Amino acid sequence: SDIGATLEHQQVVKSAKAFVDAASKNSASRNIQPGTYRLHQHMSGQAALTLLLDPASRVASNDVLIKEGYNSLDVEAELVKVLGKDKTSAINKAMSDVADFGFPLGYRATSGAPRSVEGFLYPATYAVSLGDTPASILQSMKQAFTAYDHDNGFASAASKVNITPYQALIIASMVESEALHDADRPKVARVILNRLKAGMPLGIDATSIYGALLANPALRSKPRQSVADSINFNVAAPYNTRITPGLPPTPISNPGADSLNAAVSPATGDWLYYVNGDSHGDLYFTSSPTEFQAAEQRCRENNWGCS
Numbered sequence: 001s002d003i004g005a006t007l008e009h010q011q012v013v014k015s016a017k018a019f020v021d022a023a024s025k026n027s028a029s030r031n032i033q034p035g036t037y038r039l040h041q042h043m044s045g046q047a048a049l050t051l052l053l054d055p056a057s058r059v060a061s062n063d064v065l066i067k068e069g070y071n072s073l074d075v076e077a078e079l080v081k082v083l084g085k086d087k088t089s090a091i092n093k094a095m096s097d098v099a100d101f102g103f104p105l106g107y108r109a110t111s112g113a114p115r116s117v118e119g120f121l122y123p124a125t126y127a128v129s130l131g132d133t134p135a136s137i138l139q140s141m142k143q144a145f146t147a148y149d150h151d152n153g154f155a156s157a158a159s160k161v162n163i164t165p166y167q168a169l170i171i172a173s174m175v176e177s178e179a180l181h182d183a184d185r186p187k188v189a190r191v192i193l194n195r196l197k198a199g200m201p202l203g204i205d206a207t208s209i210y211g212a213l214l215a216n217p218a219l220r221s222k223p224r225q226s227v228a229d230s231i232n233f234n235v236a237a238p239y240n241t242r243i244t245p246g247l248p249p250t251p252i253s254n255p256g257a258d259s260l261n262a263a264v265s266p267a268t269g270d271w272l273y274y275v276n277g278d279s280h281g282d283l284y285f286t287s288s289p290t291e292f293q294a295a296e297q298r299c300r301e302n303n304w305g306c307s
Helices: 002-009 016-024 027-031 045-052 072-083 085-096 134-152 154-161 165-178 182-198 205-215 217-221 224-229 257-264 289-301
Strands: 062-065 125-128 273-276 283-286
Touching (some): 002 016, 002 045, 062 072, 072 134, 072 217, 125 134, 134 257, 154 165, 154 257, 165 182, 165 257, 182 257, 182 273, 182 283, 205 217, 205 224
Antiparallel strands (some): 062 125
């Protein structure tokens, strides 16, 4: 009906009803993709539907691919690639304009509304068409996150593990950064929850790396280990979870569905530690400090990714 109203307004069809009637009789109408289309004015509803289903009618668009685990700096870089460097200022403004972002209902930080769009830019491929602005593209990403939340009951599931929706989103972002394989994601979520319950520092260096990238975006081109080597982990900072207790103030990336699900459906276990257990990135989990230290030493000796 929204498409029909647009077509009527542009005088493509005589009435929105004519298009809706044609679309309701053709299940393929569900496959109409977002974008800009070239049609004629004064068409029948059926003729308009036929053209909307024809890929040749779609005006060439650029796709923005947001991968699982991309942070806001990565998203900015992808938007610059598609929209052009001359849009950098507008992109930065849209990313930082949290007052007009419109966060999903129920997502609140400890101090009020979230102070960053991080976490709400749902990983997917977005078609960018003529007339799209940085703000409208970010809204599409937020709407995709909201749709996931609605379809999967993410916010309501958070309460079952005694956390808020925003806390669940922060945890999901850390899970996305820490676990390479899907089987490990629910276990990483459980370690985070166990450490929070025990009052232990989370000790997740990905949060400090994120904080360093925010402070100095030029570090984004450097390897993760190089960024980590530049950090003084002995200095307290909001994202330094080696020292600062609790969760970081914002998500540290934009997690995908598997990490979001893991955050609200964690595995059952008493683990407090994990480390790379082989060269493939499979994690080794334990509740014993002694076992963890031994596993960490094996990781270093075998060059499995432990600095």
